[in-house]
Amino acid sequence: MRLGFKWGRAWRQTLPREQLLPQFIHSLSLRQVEMFAFEIAHFRGSKSIEPRDILGGIYVASVEFQRFTLYWNDWRSFEDLAFEQCGVDSPRICYWLPAFDFRKVPRKGLYSPFDHKTRSPELNTVYSTAEEMARGYAAGASSDLPILTPEHVLIAMLRHSELEISQKLKGSGIDAQRVEAALKQAMPLR
Secondary structure, eight states, rough: OOHHHHHHHHHHHHHHHHHHHHSSSEEEHHHHHHHHHHHHHHTOOOOOOOHHHHHHHHHHHHHHHHGGGGGBSHHHHHHHHHHHHSOOOOTTTHHHHHHHHHHHOOOOOOOOOSSSSSEEEEHHOOOOHHHHHHHGGGGGOOSSOOEEHHHHHHHHHHOOOOOHHHHHHTTTBBOOHHHHHHHHTTTTTT
């Protein structure tokens, strides 16, 4: 027991303080989106989670779908995008049921959807851009840690025009100003 404690202390002393502390708080809604993105990637048979899986997770997450339809001029184009490009091939309820079954099974420790799947390089670039934006929006906030939301990830996808999903998003009629306005109001920080 003592050996583990000493090792833990030595490990903590070798790493800089910035690496030990969390840099961002993932909002509850982003964690739900990531959980469904994990499922979509799993159903596709992919070993990594891609930006299109995150967008599909936004569509599947029940509360997120209602909130995110406000960012499109026509919500049906968002639904079409999810079915055609994001690997969503079933009604949203078909994704919810396995997620609720998963929650019933007791687990030790914390679970992250990225525990068994890696992020694709494209998703890593999207997340790094989203984290920079969250840091910028949190500069005037009272919270010590920036909160990363699905809106940050959505805007980051739009800013990376080299991604195929970014082109599809722009073509679906999304209103980027509405998303940016929601972030500036800090309204959807759940």
